[in-house]
Amino acid sequence: MLTAPHPNEGHRPLFAAKDINDFYLQHCPKIFPQDGSPFAPVANLVKSLNGPKYDGEYLHNIVREKLGETRLDQTLTNVVIPTFDIKQLQPRIFSSYEVQYNPFQNALLSDICIGTSAAPTYLPAHQFEIKNSTGEVKEFHLIDGGVAANNPTLVAMSEVAKEINRESSDFFHIKPNDYARFQVLSLGTGSQNPEEKYPAHKAAKWGVLGWLTSEHSSPLIDVFMQASSDMVDFHLATVFRALYSEHSYLRIQDDTLSGAVTSVDISTKENLENLVKLGEELLKKPVSRVNLETGKFEPVDQGTNEEALI
Secondary structure, three states, X not given: OOOOEOOOOOXXXXXXXXXXXXXXXXXXXXXXXXXXXXXXXXXXXXXXXXOOOOOOHHHHHHHHHHHOOOEHHHOOOOOEXXXXXXOOOEEEEXXXXXXXXXXXXXXXXXXXXXXXXXXXXXXXXXXXXXXXXXXXXXXXXXXXXXXXXXXXXXXXXXXXXXXXXOXXXXXXXXXOOOHHHOOEEEEOOOOEOHHHOOOHHHHOOOOHHHHHHHHHOOHHHHHHHHHHHHHHHHHHHHHHHHOOOHHHEEEEOOOOEOHHHHOOOOOOHHHHHHHHHHHHHHHXXXXXXXXXXXOXXXXXXXXXXXHHHO
């Protein structure tokens, strides 16, 4: 929504960055409605065995309302959005760089957003089709892009590297491995303190149901998502360090979270406000880099995240 054009002022974005918090505060409780009854845990478990936890109708409606008929080639800046096609068992990367080469990339932004937000067990998979100028039709059967690229930084850099190899005028005189010329900002969504997650003595007793529903979460999904994200950060931190370009890569992430703020879908007013507060506090924290031995973020002597963004 930060890159979709405003319907009345096409040169301006649909949302300014400062408006995003209000959007989530307003709509999250309706996207992820909470059941406050004492029987909610049992009801949620039964529901998760028969379908996604949420029907996604409100999310789909609000996304379609806001984005309308806007397509990928109409974004105000270049975007790269990962999804995963469960019918083809292949990642589907929607890239505004690729639209000119592949018309099947030019989907409605609403379809792309609904597809890439369809987290397994939480929201339903999304199907749509695109027809090209000759009448050929291609189907997409999408779920959350996080299953393939929970940290999409490497995907974005790969798209830029492809454009450099094509000698795009946007990247004149830059080589694909000239990381000192890159400025990469990677924003994490927070993760639980790794010392507080799933102990082996509990996981040793889990079957299929346990791996999908234990600890008020979905451990199997958590593991895959966290591993995917961390491996990208490990790779990029190593490469930028090896090429003496550490200053070109800024990862802002809080890996010390605990309690309700680590949840995917607890959308109470209190929890959403706590998330806003955590984000504001994260700006004041020192720039940190992942320790390749421990996997934890450690401060470096480069000021605060807020200062690094200026």
